Each structure stands twice: as structure tokens, then as C-alpha cells.
Amino acid sequence: MFVRKFTLRDFRSWDAIALEPGPGVTLFVGPNGHGKTNLLEALGYLSALSSHRVSTDAPLIRAGATQAQIGAVVVNDGRELAIDLEINDGRANRARMNGSPLRRPREILGVLRSVLFAPEDLSMVRGDPGDRRRYLDELLCSRLPRMAAVKADYEKVLRQRSALLKTAGGALRRGTRSTDGASALATLDVWDGHLAAHGAELLAGRLRLVAELGPHVASSYRDIAPESRPASIRYRSSLGDSMPPELVDPDHSWIRDDVELLEASFLNELAVSRQREIERGVCLVGPHRDDLELHLGDQPAKGFASHGESWSFALSLRLAAFALLRADGADPVLMLDDVFAELDRTRRTALAAVAADAEQVLITAAVAEDVPAELDARRFGIEAVSTAAGRISRVV
Numbered sequence: 001m002f003v004r005k006f007t008l009r010d011f012r013s014w015d016a017i018a019l020e021p022g023p024g025v026t027l028f029v030g031p032n033g034h035g036k037t038n039l040l041e042a043l044g045y046l047s048a049l050s051s052h053r054v055s056t057d058a059p060l061i062r063a064g065a066t067q068a069q070i071g072a073v074v075v076n077d078g079r080e081l082a083i084d085l086e087i088n089d090g091r092a093n094r095a096r097m098n099g100s101p102l103r104r105p106r107e108i109l110g111v112l113r114s115v116l117f118a119p120e121d122l123s124m125v126r127g128d129p130g131d132r133r134r135y136l137d138e139l140l141c142s143r144l145p146r147m148a149a150v151k152a153d154y155e156k157v158l159r160q161r162s163a164l165l166k167t168a169g170g171a172l173r174r175g176t177r178s179t180d181g182a183s184a185l186a187t188l189d190v191w192d193g194h195l196a197a198h199g200a201e202l203l204a205g206r207l208r209l210v211a212e213l214g215p216h217v218a219s220s221y222r223d224i225a226p227e228s229r230p231a232s233i234r235y236r237s238s239l240g241d242s243m244p245p246e247l248v249d250p251d252h253s254w255i256r257d258d259v260e261l262l263e264a265s266f267l268n269e270l271a272v273s274r275q276r277e278i279e280r281g282v283c284l285v286g287p288h289r290d291d292l293e294l295h296l297g298d299q300p301a302k303g304f305a306s307h308g309e310s311w312s313f314a315l316s317l318r319l320a321a322f323a324l325l326r327a328d329g330a331d332p333v334l335m336l337d338d339v340f341a342e343l344d345r346t347r348r349t350a351l352a353a354v355a356a357d358a359e360q361v362l363i364t365a366a367v368a369e370d371v372p373a374e375l376d377a378r379r380f381g382i383e384a385v386s387t388a389a390g391r392i393s394r395v396v
Ligand SMILES: Nc1ncnc2c1ncn2[C@@H]1O[C@H](COP(=O)(O)OP(=O)(O)OP(=O)(O)O)[C@@H](O)[C@H]1O
Pocket: 011, 012, 013, 014, 030, 031, 032, 033, 034, 035, 036, 037, 038, 039, 058, 059, 060, 061, 062, 063, 338, 364, 365, 366
């Protein structure tokens, strides 16, 4: 797939821009801080409904504006779809598809599939489990858009159940048998059921994804860092001993009944952990506590991998996502944000080989010479200028 047309209004440092990048490689070159990453971030947002840099929407709206707009015409196998998104300050965001309003922005998920590799990706290797869960969930929702609704339902139930645990825990600590505490305890069973139902679906989706990703991560890492130890990934679930071991086995082939088995295991672990959860007032069991373990040889990458190895691992995770989406039938748009300067020759060559073969690649660089010559095709210069409306980016 490729983005044929791309428009922005009041997104970050861009007041208005319309670009037609076309298939193949497009390079955005300009000095640091002039707005190149903002372009990729906007497309990444349209693809995943989240930014790779910030967790809230406010910084995405240009200073002084109240709404940012991102639009794209996406061509997939000859068919065109236009998607538009409004990011609103203090109001719900809104989306349109081919001009018609959608009930929820998440209905555009899956239309623009992209893989963005950026310096922030180092946190997938070195950072908290949340960064790795985000990687998994974005890929999951891009491949199976209905999982976005499952995830939203799960998070809603999680918030409700966490509030109940806090109330029950507070009553327990105060040593009182307050009405609030008693009714929180009485309703917990119902919320356990909801949490296990949505959580098991999300967990099953992630487990299947990790089983499919594993071989791609190993082979991408081998290509990028042939001299290093083998890379592997493994899903670590907070279901602990309740987790059926065969379900985390990458060779396990999935059947629908497995989701029911996971749900039963989930309920079991909630029952085992109930007392601990009430004492601590937090929900300790579920996909929100899980992690994707990254290993180099038999060591965890986090805490042991060198800087270069960590970069290679992060890049392999992205290239594995690219390979998986490609295997689904269409190349995702590949976006590389200022990453060549960080890579040595072997890694640059491996990345350039994948990029040269992708349907559409968007690359940013402060210095064009950092980008391998075979990728320097169509080039846009980017610069920021001072205007009465503030510092604005533009294409030169
Ligand atoms: N909400 C906003 N409103 C206006 N300007 C913004 C907003 N958010 C960020 N900017 C500006 O955007 C610029 C950064 O843009 P961007 O991150 O795209 O830079 P870049 O060209 O990719 O730089 P580098 O090469 O250093 O990565 C900064 O000057 C910043 O002040």
C-alpha cells in the first residue's frame, strides 16, 4: 500500500501542507528541529491512533490552534480510501472515511498500515513493559482492527475493577466494614467475569501474534547483526501458574477453545490473587501487567544488551512487524525517522535492502549523506520559518 496524498492542518509545527509522496522512496531532509519527524508522526497517528512520542494529544495540536487535522488518500491494491482525522483540544476526536463521518475514530484502524522505526524505539528494549505492550497491541490492532474494541472494553473494565479494589482495600485497611467496602466486595465477582472475558481475548491475540512474530524477529536480527547471539522473544503472562504452558509454546497451533481455556485460567488466577489485590488496592492480573521478553542467547536483552545490540533488537522488532504485515497481503508504509546516522555499515545495508524493496518508504534525515545512496530518490527539503503565527514548517 502507499499514501498517494497526505494533508495536514495545524499539526505540530505545520499550519497547512499537502504532499503527494508517491510509491517508492521519499526523503525529507532538513536541519534538526524543523518539522521532519512531525510529518511521520502525523502519518503514524493516522495509522495507529497514537503518537510514538507522546501519550496525550495536546502537544500534537499546533500552538495557538484548537484542532489539528490529518488526512491521507491510501492506495491498497489499486483501491483508494480517503481517511481524515480531527484531533480536538478538550473534545473527542473525529474521523471520516471517504468523506463520511465515522462513529468512532478507531474505525479507521487497519486502513493505513505502517511501520515506523524511530530513535524512541530503543525504549522497546531498554524501557518498561508498557513500551513492549504498546508495540504488540499496535501491531495486533493494525492486523485485526476489531481488537481495538476488545482492548478498549478491557481497559474500561480494568478501570472499574481497580476502583472497586481501592474501595475494598481502603475499607480493609481502616478495619471497618463500611457499606462501600462490602458492596465493592460483592460486585467484584461480576467484574472479574468481565475482566477475564475481554482479557482472555486480548491475551489470545497477543499470544498468537508473538508466535507468528518470533521467527521474523530471529531472522531479521540475524540479518542485521550476523556476528551477534540469536535473538528470541517470549510472552510473559501475569497469569503465572494458572497459565496453561502449551499456550505460550510458539509451536502451539491455536484453536478457538483456547480462548475459553485462557478465560478459565484468568478467573482462576484472579481467585488466587484476590486477597493480595484487595490488600494492595490494584489489579495484579491481566494483559496490562504482561511483558514481551526479549532475549539474546540465554540472556535478557534488557540490562545486558550493548547499545548496538539494543538498536539491532529494536530494528528487528520493527522489521518483523513489516514482514508480518507484508505476509498478510500488502506492504505497510515503512517510515524511518532519522535512524541511519545511528547504524553501522552492516545494519544500514540490511535496513536499506528491506527499504529498497518496500512499496513506499518515507525517510527523514538531517543530512542526506547519512542515507544510503540507493534510497536517495525523491527528496523534499524541510525548513521552519518564523511568521506572525509562530514558527511554521514548510517544504522548500
Ligand atoms: N504543538 C506544536 N506547535 C508548534 N510547534 C511545535 C509543536 N510541537 C512541536 N513543535 C515544533 O516542532 C519542531 C520539532 O519538529 P520535529 O520533531 O519534526 O523536528 P525534526 O526536523 O524531526 O528534528 P530532528 O532532526 O532533530 O529530529 C520544534 O521546533 C518544535 O518546537
